[in-house]
Amino acid sequence: EWAKNVIKQEEIDKYLINGKDFIDEDLIWDKLSKNSEPDKEYIRGIIKKSLSITRLDPDETAALLNVRDEELWEEMYEAGAEIKRKVYDNRIVFFAPLYCSNLCVNSCTYCGFRKENPHEKRRILTMDEIKQETEHVIDAGHKRMIVVYGEHPQSDADYMAESIKAIYSVQKKAKNGNGTGSIRRVNINAAPMSTADLKKLWEVGIGTYQVFQETYNRDLYKKLHPAGPKSDFRWRLYALHRAMDAGIDDLAIGALFGLYDWRFEVMGLLYHAIDLETQFGIGPHTISFPRMTQASGSELSTNSEYIVSDEDFKKLVTVLRLSVPYTGLIITAREKSEIKKEVIQVGCTQTDASTRIGIGGYSEAAKLQDEEKQQFMLGETRSLDEVIREMAEIGKISSFCTAGYRCGRTGDKIMGLLQECVEGKFCKLNAILTFKEYLDDYGSDETKAIGEELIKKEMEEVRNMEFYQKHNLIGKLEEYYERISNGERDLYL
Numbered sequence: 001e002w003a004k005n006v007i008k009q010e011e012i013d014k015y016l017i018n019g020k021d022f023i024d025e026d027l028i029w030d031k032l033s034k035n036s037e038p039d040k041e042y043i044r045g046i047i048k049k050s051l052s053i054t055r056l057d058p059d060e061t062a063a064l065l066n067v068r069d070e071e072l073w074e075e076m077y078e079a080g081a082e083i084k085r086k087v088y089d090n091r092i093v094f095f096a097p098l099y100c101s102n103l104c105v106n107s108c109t110y111c112g113f114r115k116e117n118p119h120e121k122r123r124i125l126t127m128d129e130i131k132q133e134t135e136h137v138i139d140a141g142h143k144r145m146i147v148v149y150g151e152h153p154q155s156d157a158d159y160m161a162e163s164i165k166a167i168y169s170v171q172k173k174a175k176n177g178n179g180t181g182s183i184r185r186v187n188i189n190a191a192p193m194s195t196a197d198l199k200k201l202w203e204v205g206i207g208t209y210q211v212f213q214e215t216y217n218r219d220l221y222k223k224l225h226p227a228g229p230k231s232d233f234r235w236r237l238y239a240l241h242r243a244m245d246a247g248i249d250d251l252a253i254g255a256l257f258g259l260y261d262w263r264f265e266v267m268g269l270l271y272h273a274i275d276l277e278t279q280f281g282i283g284p285h286t287i288s289f290p291r292m293t294q295a296s297g298s299e300l301s302t303n304s305e306y307i308v309s310d311e312d313f314k315k316l317v318t319v320l321r322l323s324v325p326y327t328g329l330i331i332t333a334r335e336k337s338e339i340k341k342e343v344i345q346v347g348c349t350q351t352d353a354s355t356r357i358g359i360g361g362y363s364e365a366a367k368l369q370d371e372e373k374q375q376f377m378l379g380e381t382r383s384l385d386e387v388i389r390e391m392a393e394i395g396k397i398s399s400f401c402t403a404g405y406r407c408g409r410t411g412d413k414i415m416g417l418l419q420e421c422v423e424g425k426f427c428k429l430n431a432i433l434t435f436k437e438y439l440d441d442y443g444s445d446e447t448k449a450i451g452e453e454l455i456k457k458e459m460e461e462v463r464n465m466e467f468y469q470k471h472n473l474i475g476k477l478e479e480y481y482e483r484i485s486n487g488e489r490d491l492y493l
C-alpha cells in the first residue's frame, strides 16, 4: 500500500518538455554512430574547449568516446589531470558512507538489498545506533558523510531527517586529544521522493542529495527493476529536479556501470547534466560511476555482458572529466586501490576510506566485510590514515573542507566559482587547514611526517601565487594555520 502511493505523476509531468523526457535512446545511438571516426584535430579542438572549463555538447562527447588512437587518449588523460588541477587544485576530498538500513521494497536484480534476497540479514539502525556509528566514523578522522538508506516505509523522510539531526549532534574528543571531532556535512543517497519530503531534509541541513539512475536505457531499466516504486524510470529521472524545487541545490547524479554499454551511459549522464543546466541553470555537483561488483544472491552482478574493464573505466572517467569540467567526480571504495589511484590522477575529486558498508558495520569492527549485510562487496578496506599517506606520497593533499557550503558557496554560486576556477583557490587554503587538523587530531606518526612536508610545500606555493597576494589571503592563512596548531578548530576561508 505504502509503495503504491510513493509516485506522484504530476511531479514527473511538470518537468517533461513537449511530453518527453531528456533521454532519447535513438538520438544517443545516432550521436555515437555519427561521431564514430573522429578526426585527430577535431578531438584536439574538443580538448581545448574542455580546458577552458566549458561543458561539452553531446556530439563532442560522442566523438571523445569513439577515440581509438592511444596517443590521443594520453593527451586526454593529461587534459583531465590539468582540468582537475585548474578547477579543484591537487586536493582530494574524503568522506565516509554510513548505511542506516537494508530494508527495501524494491527488486533491483543487481542488489543484495532487494526484497526477494533471502540471504540478507535485515536491519534498520536506531538513532542511538546511528550516533554510535557516527562516533566511529569521527574517530577515523572524517568530517563528511554520505548516508544511505534502502527504500522502505520504516526509513521514510521523517526517519532520514531524524538520522541527519542525530549525526550532526555527535561531538567526540579527537583521538590524539587535541580537539573535538564532528561531522560537518551530511549528504544522502536515498530513493526518489516527493518535493514535500525533500523539503523536510532540506530543513534539517542535508548537504548533497544523490540519486543514481543506474542505467539510462529505459527498456533495460524496466527489466532490472521489475517491482516497487523504483520500476518507474521517470520518477527516478526527475528526482533531482524535485530536489532543486525543494531548495536542495547540490545534486549528485550517477550510473551503475556494468549494466549496459558504458559509452551509452556516459551520454546519458551528460544529457542529465544538460537538462539540469537547462531547467535550473545549475549542473550536477558531482557525478559517480560505480562499477558493478559482486552482490549477495545476484548472478547478474558477476556475469553481466557489460562488465567494464579497468582500461575502459579509466577512459570513461576521463571523458566525464572532459565533458563536464566543472563537476566533482567521485571514486569509491568499490574499486581496488590501484585503479582508484589511476583515476584520481585523471580527474577524480572525492573518495572514501575506512569504509564499512554493512548495517552497523563501523561498530561491529570484527569483520571488515559481511556479504549478508552489504549491498555489494568492497575493493578497498584500508584505513583513512593509510590512504591519506598514499595520497600525500603522490603529492595530493587530503581535504576535509566543508567551508564552501557553510559560506553559502552552493548551487549556482559554487558553479560559477568552479567554472571560473576560483573555488579551487579557496579549496587549496581550506585543504591545508583541514589537513593540518586531521594530522594533529588523528594522523599516525608516519602520516604526520609526510603530511607536514606536503603542507610546507603547499604553503610555499600559496605565498608565491598572485591570486593570494592580490586578495590578501596569505596573512589570513598563516594566522589560521598558527591558531589551528595551537588547538583551535574549524577555521576556514
Ligand code: SF4
Binding pocket: 104, 105, 106, 107, 108, 111, 112, 113, 114, 115, 149, 150, 151, 230, 375
Ligand atoms: Fe533497494 Fe537500492 Fe538495492 Fe534497489 S539498489 S534493492 S532500491 S537498496
